[in-house]
Amino acid sequence: DQQVKQNSPSLSVQEGRISILNCDYTNSMFDYFLWYKKYPAEGPTFLISISSIKDKNEDGRFTVFLNKSAKHLSLHIVPSQPGDSAVYFCAASARGGGNKLTFGTGTQLKVEL
């Protein structure tokens, strides 16, 4: 039973364009959402997060949007750079869940020159 889903296993974008990575969730108890970036042979690295009381959070080139009614969030990267090529994981946690993170299966982003 996958409570966090990333339905696109891969995405290819040209350098300078916008990358949009999507994530859907089913558990209405989730109240905090995070995006992690992972390079091969490294651990996931925290990128950006959003609380369920907000619908947008921005940090430099990265913006996360949350649509609670649709149980959907997205990560926008503008402009995309070759160094952004990595696997992006969406994760969620629920209040009272002891900081347990539930991860999606990841989307491989490739930014081409």
Add this chain to the structure above:
Amino acid sequence: DTAVSQTPKYLVTQMGNDKSIKCEQNLGHDTMYWYKQDSKKFLKIMFSYNNKELIINETVPNRFSPKSPDKAHLNLHINSLELGDSAVYFCASSLRAGTSAKNIQYFGAGTRLSVL
């Protein structure tokens, strides 16, 4: 000055053996975690400890036993290794729930375990 470090990075062993993976963090966090990433790249939590106390224990075979000698260390011992235990195991740490930076977990580079 690695924040969360795991050893070893690679571990190749025979079925039936017992092995340990060590994890240490120097971030001053008091909560640590073990995750398993299987062949389908699915990252799933196994355990978490807060100040040496077990707070999350997912449905994991009891062949897996975490040990936290202090809040900066969380080791994972696996008895009687099976083929299905082959995976990448990640350690992570964070501040405890209820703090302002809750749930931002910092990960180690992973330990790739291959059981032959």
